[in-house]
Amino acid sequence: MLPIEFLDSMRQQLGPEAECLFRALETEPQTSIRLNDKLDVLSFPCDIDEVPWHVDGYYMSERPQFTLDPLFHAGCYYVQEASSMFVQQALDQYVEPNSVVLDLCAAPGGKSTLISQHLKDGGLLISNEVVRQRVFILSENIQKWGNGNVVVTHNKPADFAMHTRNLFDCILVDAPCSGEGMFRKDEEAREQWSVKNVQMCAERQRSILMDVWEALKPGGILIYSTCTFNREEDEENVKWAADCLGAEILPLHHDESWGIYESEAGYHFYPHLTRGEGFYIAVLRKSEEYVPEFKVKKVTLKNQNVEFLSEMQKWLMKPEDWAIRQADRFMTAYPMAYKELIDYLSTCLTCICTGFGIGEIRGKNVAPQHSLAMAKAMKKEAFVQVALTREQALSYLRSEALSLGSLPLGTILLTYEGVCLGFAKNVGNRLNNLYPNEWRIRKL
Numbered sequence: 537m538l539p540i541e542f543l544d545s546m547r548q549q550l551g552p553e554a555e556c557l558f559r560a561l562e563t564e565p566q567t568s569i570r571l572n573d574k575l576d577v578l579s580f581p582c583d584i585d586e587v588p589w590h591v592d593g594y595y596m597s598e599r600p601q602f603t604l605d606p607l608f609h610a611g612c613y614y615v616q617e618a619s620s621m622f623v624q625q626a627l628d629q630y631v632e633p634n635s636v637v638l639d640l641c642a643a644p645g646g647k648s649t650l651i652s653q654h655l656k657d658g659g660l661l662i663s664n665e666v667v668r669q670r671v672f673i674l675s676e677n678i679q680k681w682g683n684g685n686v687v688v689t690h691n692k693p694a695d696f697a698m699h700t701r702n703l704f705d706c707i708l709v710d711a712p713c714s715g716e717g718m719f720r721k722d723e724e725a726r727e728q729w730s731v732k733n734v735q736m737c738a739e740r741q742r743s744i745l746m747d748v749w750e751a752l753k754p755g756g757i758l759i760y761s762t763c764t765f766n767r768e769e770d771e772e773n774v775k776w777a778a779d780c781l782g783a784e785i786l787p788l789h790h791d792e793s794w795g796i797y798e799s800e801a802g803y804h805f806y807p808h809l810t811r812g813e814g815f816y817i818a819v820l821r822k823s824e825e826y827v828p829e830f831k832v833k834k835v836t837l838k839n840q841n842v843e844f845l846s847e848m849q850k851w852l853m854k855p856e857d858w859a860i861r862q863a864d865r866f867m868t869a870y871p872m873a874y875k876e877l878i879d880y881l882s883t884c885l886t887c888i889c890t891g892f893g894i895g896e897i898r899g900k901n902v903a904p905q906h907s908l909a910m911a912k913a914m915k916k917e918a919f920v921q922v923a924l925t926r927e928q929a930l931s932y933l934r935s936e937a938l939s940l941g942s943l944p945l946g947t948i949l950l951t952y953e954g955v956c957l958g959f960a961k962n963v964g965n966r967l968n969n970l971y972p973n974e975w976r977i978r979k980l
Contacts, residue, residue, distance in 0.1 A: 538719065539729050545766060553808075557765075560808035565721040567596040568618040568812070570650065572681060574912065574955055575612040580605070585811075588794050590621040592653075595811065603977060606929035606952040611680030611910055616646040619717075619805035619812030622796075623647055623708065623759060625788060626819050627654045630757045634658035635705035636877075640693060640748055643670035645677035647710055652683040657857070660874045662704075662881070664689045664696075675888050676975060682912040684858070685871055687878060688888040693747035699884040701750050703830040706757045709748065711741040711773075717763035717814020720807060738768040742776055749781050755824040758783065760802075761817040770816040771801040783820035832876045835883050842867060844902035848895045851904060853915045858891070865897040866905070869913070904947060906972050909956045916956065919949035929957060935976040938967045 538558060546554040571578065571592040580600060587593025595618065602608045602615060631637065633656050641664070642648045648663040655661060663678055663686050665671040671690045678686050696704075714734045715725035745760070752758055760777070762769050777783045778801075788803055790796050795809035802818035842848075842862045848869075849855035858869040859878075870878050870891030878890050892913075893905035908914050922940055924932060929952040932938060940948075943962045950957045961968040 537726070539726065541731050542716065542729055545731075549765070549767060556808040557806055560806070561720045563720065563807075565813060566618065566811055567599040568616060568621075569594055569596065569613045570616045570621055570646075571613050572611055572649075573653070574610065574682060575607065579607070579953070587618045587621055587811075588791065590618075590624045593618060593621045603979075604930065606924075606926065606933060606957060607955060609680070609933050609975075609977075610952065610955045610957055611677075611682055612955055614646055614649050614677070614681070616650075617813050617815070619810060619815035620646060620710075620761070620763070621650065622790075622803075622805070622815065622817060623650060623761065624654065625790065626757075626759045626817065627651065627706075629789060630786065630819060630821075631706045632659075636660045636662075636703060636874075637706045637708070638662045638664065638696060638700075638704045638748075638751065639708045639710070640664050640696070640744070641666070641710050641712060642688075643667065643674040645674045645681075647708060648674070648678060648686065649681040649683075651708065652678070652681065652686050655683075655685055657685065658873075659685060660871065660877070661686045662689055663687070664691055666690070666692055671888055679889070679892060679907045679910050682892075682910045684869060684891045684911055684913050685874075687870070687881060687890045689881070690886045690888055693744050695885060696748055697750035700881075701830060702753045702827055704752050704756055706759065707748060707752050708759045708761070709741075709744060710761045711737075711744060711769070713737050713741070713762040713764040713769050714766070715763055716765045717805075717816075720813060734764075734766055734768055737764075738773060741769060741773050745773070745777055745781065749822070752822050753830065754822055754827055756822045757786075758820040758822065759817065760820060761815065763813065763815055765804065765806070765814050765816070770804070770818075771799055774801045774818045774820065777820055782823045784823070786819040786821055788817070788819055832880050834876060835879050837861065837879055837882065843897060844895060847902055851894065851908060851915055851918045852913050854913070858913065860894060861890075866893060867895040867902075868892070869894040869908075869911075903961070903970075904959055906958050906970065906975075909949065909958045914956070916949060919947055919959075920944050921949045921951055923954075924950055924952050924957065926952070930977065932957060932960070932969060932971055933977045935969050935971050935973055938969055940967060943967070
């Protein structure tokens with residue numbers, strides 16, 4: 537049952553068309569995925585139609601049990617609501633691939649993996665989540681996606697204005713909201729909705745925008761989005777940013793056939809008009825008045841002498857592209873092009889991971905970390921590889937013991953349909969499963 541006050545507010549906002557929206561919200565949601573370039577061929581059933589605003593987006597003809605697909609665990613695709621993939625259009629139109637980008641409210645990571653793909657090898661993404669319980673699933677999804685151009689942080693918006701003023705070419709604020717756009721797929725969102733909550737969310741969103749605005753460089757782009765319909769959290773906040781922060785509201789080009797509703801300050805995805813859930817997006821540009829340019833403060837980090845450096849470099853396709861840092865017994869690889877900036881961010885922000893874990897010292901040797909197996913920068917030929925069947929792959933992903941016949945001693949890279957799943961170690965009398973225990977499949 538939709539909240540009565542929500543029905544009244546949408547009737548005021550949309551007029552007679554609101555009844556079409558209400559009927560759409562009572563239908564089954566559409567499942568969609570976005571492919572990673574780890575995957576060459578789409579290997580499961582989907583509708584003929586692709587998501588029209590994203591080249592790698594697909595609608596599923598039915599929702600499979602993703603847990604039973606090893607490719608899902610390997611980060612070959614992300615189950616992402618189709619409307620939110622429209623962020624790609626804002627990036628294509630306004631953000632260069634060599635940009636430094638902040639995804640401020642990033643968990644669980646759908647938009648961050650999309651941004652990291654857009655930046656390719658030339659840019660850097662800071663993927664932030666303020667809620668402690670959500671930052672680790674964000675980190676897991678980033679690692680599985682495999683792009684090493686991401687730093688995952690756990691900070692408040694004001695921390696970025698304090699330590700990274702005028703740094704970012706682009707900031708995405710996918711603001712926490714009242715969740716009206718999720719009414720079709722989330723019963724809890726319906727139950728928690730209230731006019732008071734809408735007002736509270738709108739105020740919090742303005743506070744977030746104000747707190748992070750100083751971190752955006754002059755002329756930089758701020759992408760503002762919500763998964764809600766009401767004007768208080770959407771158009772009114774964007775107009776407030778224009779009036780109070782001096783932002784310029786920019787147009788977003790789109791095909792009329794996509795069914796996107798264009799208002800005077802942003803773009804709405806309504807489920808009765810587009811094939812997806814409720815979503816709102818607007819693009820703002822910061823004025824280009826002169827301010828001091830952000831300059832990286834040079835820092836000296838501990839443990840600069842990395843053990844087993846030459847051995848780990850053999851695990852990378854282009855070792856010259858990666859800096860490697862050691863902390864205790866763990867080594868991390870991160871983009872050499874942004875070494876000074878990432879080193880600085882590591883001293884002033886709470887960094888959960890920078891780039892990807894590459895190695896761990898175990899006794900007198902170094903062993904590859906699991907995130908290396910997920911990384912696109914890994915040189916697969918550096919390891920003995922064993923292809924698993926689907927049943928063997930699921931057993932591995934449950935962290936069960938493996939029996940794979942006669943294998944060389946040492947580290948084994950396990951694959952499924954040509955995609956890396958992770959490592960195991962042959963110690964002679966048994967094969968140790970090295971899949972991260974916290975990531976394992978617990979129920980089938």
